[in-house]
Amino acid sequence: MPGLRPQFGGERQRLHAVRAPLPPAALRPVGMSGPSGTRPYLIRRLAALLVGTVIACAALLTAYYGVSRNSPAVDGRTTPAIVEVAAAETSLEASFTAAKAGLTGPAGPVEGAGEEYRAQLNAANQALEQAAMSTVAGDDGQQTLRTASGLVSSYGYLIQQAVRSGTDGVLRDAYVAAARSTLLRPESGIVDRLEAVQAAQRGVLGQQVSFGRLLALAWTVAFVLCGGLVWLLIDTQRMLRRRFRRRVNPALAAGTALLTALVLSLTVLAVQIQRQLHAAAERIEHDRTHGGIDAGTLHWVNAALRGTQWRAAATGWIALTGALIAALVLIGLQPRIDEYRFRHQGPARPADSPVSALLGVGARTQPVTAAVLAFWLVTIGGMAYGDRQDEHRSRVTVLASWSGPEKQRFEKVLKAFSSGTHRAISVSYQGTTALREVLLSRERTGDPPDIAILPSRGEAADYAARKVLTPLDGVLPKSTLDAYGPQWTSRTGGRVYAVPVKADLKSIAWYDAAAPPRDLTALAADGAHWCAGMGGDDTSGWPGTDWIEDILLQQSGTRAYEQLANGGLKWDSDVVARAWRTFGSVFTAGPARTALAEDYTQGLFHSAGPGACALEHQGTFIRSGYPQDRHADFVPTPRLLPGADPRSTAREVSADYAALLHDSPQARELMRFLTTDEAQRVWSEPDQDRPGNPFRPFFPFFPGRPPLSFPNDEQLNAHIDRELRGASALCLDASDSMPPRMRFAFQHGVLDYLSAPGPRKLSQVLRDLESVRKGIAPRGDRVCGGS
Structure with missing residues (x-):
């Protein structure tokens, strides 16, 4: 037995020789300088793997979310x-x-x-x-x-x-x-x-189903980063195999396989989602062009995207898999780091924090890790914020009656407001000729616009009486309110509720300036020569009310006109009946039937041939709808209307009133802006691509202002300005000054009368209008005033 001792001793020595690590100088990777350098190297590699896992998974989450988030959006909201x-x-x-x-x-x-x-x-x-x-x-x-x-x-x-x-x-x-x-x-x-x-x-x-450049870039970055992480894991495996003589590190191998499987599976799922989204969009477009979109379209899209729901939920896999990969990296490297726990000679280093101890990273790697984690949080937070970026912007809604070129002109004013000192306020504009119906509907559903541009002072008074409007006394400067004067503001109970932002001249008749008729008076006597469409949505008939009001003003003067507007003149009185009969003498059965069948926009220059009309009784706003290559001019209606005083310089005008319905600091700012010189300058400036500026508004409610200057290509506007300044009286549109109930009855009465113009129908219409007037208290508003 004693002879065996040396053999056991030699065997023990051989076993120690096998188990001992190889000399560091023989197999140390770059950066290692013996056992004392191995542990820092492994810690840096651990930190790199953890940071790489965070970055790669964040990039993969961003890329996959960019595809998967669109599936429930298309299925659950966009398509419905x-x-x-x-x-x-x-x-x-x-x-x-x-x-x-x-x-x-x-x-x-x-x-x-x-x-x-x-x-x-x-x-x-x-x-x-x-x-x-x-x-x-x-x-x-x-x-x-x-x-x-x-x-x-x-x-x-x-x-x-x-x-x-x-x-x-x-x-x-x-x-x-x-x-x-x-x-x-x-x-x-x-x-x-x-x-x-x-x-x-x-x-x-289209945006939701599109695989655009940004999404392609996100996937490219994700593939590169995930590929880099896979390479780093494989390189770590090689280093450990050389250093520790172990063929495979199971934890790192599992992490590598898990990451590879995650990338491949998410790529397949993203391709499937994208194909299904494209199929849904193609079906919607097909149905739109072949019979129309209906409930069947929705059912088809729901069925096509049903399988994308669990695919979209795969975003949760990424964070879970990333955490699992990080855990496997720790499991794979931490034991190797622990094998090199020894105390270095030299100055003591700071103690590791609890986070460092948990992750196994040194103090020098903490800033990098913290920065990457912060980047991940910012990235994910930015994705969530991107879907809601417009939710908290200040927005002001404006409702008015302007459409077409008038709308475009007003939108320039609103753009000037938002692009100036009010960049944080966006303005949403809606235009409709059925303004009252829209406004009442939105008011009753608790969603009124912030500001409404009302077409009449009477309508503003009606809303003010019902406590719908906010008084402007505390919104606009007193100097601004005083400059308007009592004629131009809508006042109730001594407070101002609406102010005009522009005005249009009426009491004029338009004709083709390139081929002016020789005898305008003779032409005007026949209603067949007038462009007089009565259609205007729910306000149909208003062009006829303008006719009758203008006739009354030119035949009977400002006093009778103002009494009619305020409800103090009977509808069946002689002067009013005379104005209606004059109207009927021009629009006899044939022209009346044509007027009822046409819209007011079918005016001068909109027809050609022997039956084309040659005259149009409309306000100055109508010129914005004339073709650009045609030239119109006008003549005051006292020269054309039967029974009118041709020397009269009284003119009917209309005005558009701004009123505040929903009080907010942003809406107040816009109200103030609309009454400034800057807003009116933007409104009046000419278009670069259209000579003559047919959209120029006028502001006669500031009589103290100096005369306007007009370029040579705006002689028509200069003509309008001269008429406004030379008028002995400017009378606000009478029906616009009436309470809405009376105004609508007036408009219907015009249509009713034109359906069978004659004494019998006139008596019936005037009797009906008088019965409405008796149920409305008269008002004492000032309607006519000096220019």
């Missing part, structure tokens, strides 16, 4: 929003078809518009309500849908008026035409508004 708007549009068009068929059918006088019309109208209202809540077209799209909802009320009112006029085919058809105009009027009609929202929503859908 598109379907709701399409359903509203389809139902409205079907309702008009049903109403027209019912009203003109043999049972029209009994059944009216019919049950199908009512069912389709109710369906349209419900679809619009849902669309306004779910639209992806942003705040502007939501405002447009709310305006459209108000226009639907106007459309329904016109159909009701057509039903009431069922036995009078001419008047019934006039209301049906007005309803059709409300529905289909270019740009400002309900259908075009819905199409604008739909275009915006399809744009959002």
Whole structure:
């Protein structure tokens, strides 16, 4: 037995030789300087792997989220929003078809518009309500849908008026035409508004299904970073195999495999989601161009995207897998680091923090790790913030009656406001000719615009009496309010509730300046030569009220005119009846029927041939709708109207009033801006691409201002300015100064009278108007004043 001792001793020595690490100088990686350098090297490698895991997983999360987040958005919001708007549009068009068929059918006088019309109208209202809540077209799209909802009320009112006029085919058809105009009027009609929202929503859908450059860059960065992390894991494996003579580190190998599997699986899932999103968008576009979008479209898209729900949930895998990879890295490297726990000679280093102890990283790597973790948090927070970036912006909504070029001109004023010292305030504008219906609808649903540009002082007074408006005494400077004077402001109880922002000259007749008629007076005596369309959505008939008011002003003077506006003059009085008879002498049966069938926009230059009209009785705003290559001029109506004093210089004018409905600091700022010289300068400046500036507004409510100067290509505007300054009296539009109830009755009376112009119909119309006047208390507002 003693002889065996040396053998055991030699075996023990051989075992120690096998188990002992190789000399550091033989196998140390770059940066190692013996055992004392191995532990710092491993700590740095551990920190690099942990930081790399955080960065790679953050990049992968960003890239995958960019694809996966669009799936529930397309399925749960964008497609339903598109379907709701399409359903509203389809139902409205079907309702008009049903109403027209019912009203003109043999049972029209009994059944009216019919049950199908009512069912389709109710369906349209419900679809619009849902669309306004779910639209992806942003705040502007939501405002447009709310305006459209108000226009639907106007459309329904016109159909009701057509039903009431069922036995009078001419008047019934006039209301049906007005309803059709409300529905289909270019740009400002309900259908075009819905199409604008739909275009915006399809744009959002296109962005959601698009694999754009930013998303491609995100995936490229994610692949590069994940590839770099895989390389770092494999390189660490090689280093450990050389240093510790172990073929495989199971934890690091598992982490490498897990990361590779994660990248591959997420890539496959992202491709599948993207294909399904494209399929959904293609189906929506196909249905839009082949029969229309409906509930079947929504069902197909829901079925197509059903499998994307669990794929989108895979974003949760990334953080979990990243944490697991980090844990495997710690498991793989921490034991190797622990094998080199020894005390260095030299100055003592700071003790590791608890976080360092937990992660196994030194104090020198903490700033890097902290910076990367902060970057990850900022990245994820930025992704969440990007979806809600517009939610807290200050926004002011404005509702007015302007559309087309007038709208574009006013939007320049609003842009000047937002791009100046008020960059933090954005303005959303909605224009509609059925302003009252839209405004009432939004007010009653608790969603009024911040500012409304009202077309009349009487309407402003009505809203002020119902406590809808905010007094402007504390909003606008006293010097500004005093400059307007009592004629131009809407006052109730001694307080100012609305101020004009622009005005238009009336009491004029337009003609083609390139081929002026030889005898305007003779031409004007025949209504067939007048462009006098009465259509104007729910305000249809207002061009006729302008005629009668102007005739009364030129025949009987400012006193009778002001009495009519304030409710102090009977409708069946001699002077008023005379004005109506003069109107009827021009618009006899043929011209009256034409006027009822046409819209007010079908005016001068909009027709050609032997039957084209040559004169138009309209305010100066109408010139903005004339073709750019045509030249118009005007003559004051006292020279043309039968029984008028040709020497009269009294002129009817209209004004648009700004009123504050929803009081906020931002809305107050815009109200103040609209009354400044800067706003009026922007409003008046000429367009670079169109000579003559046919959109220039006028501001006669500041009589103390010096005369305007006009360039050579604005001689027409200079003519308008001379008429305004040379008028002995400027009288605000009489019907605009009336309470809304009286004004609407006046407009309907015009349409009723033109359906059968003659003494019998006139007596009936005046009797009806007088019965309305008796139910309204007279007012003492100043309507006429010196220029």
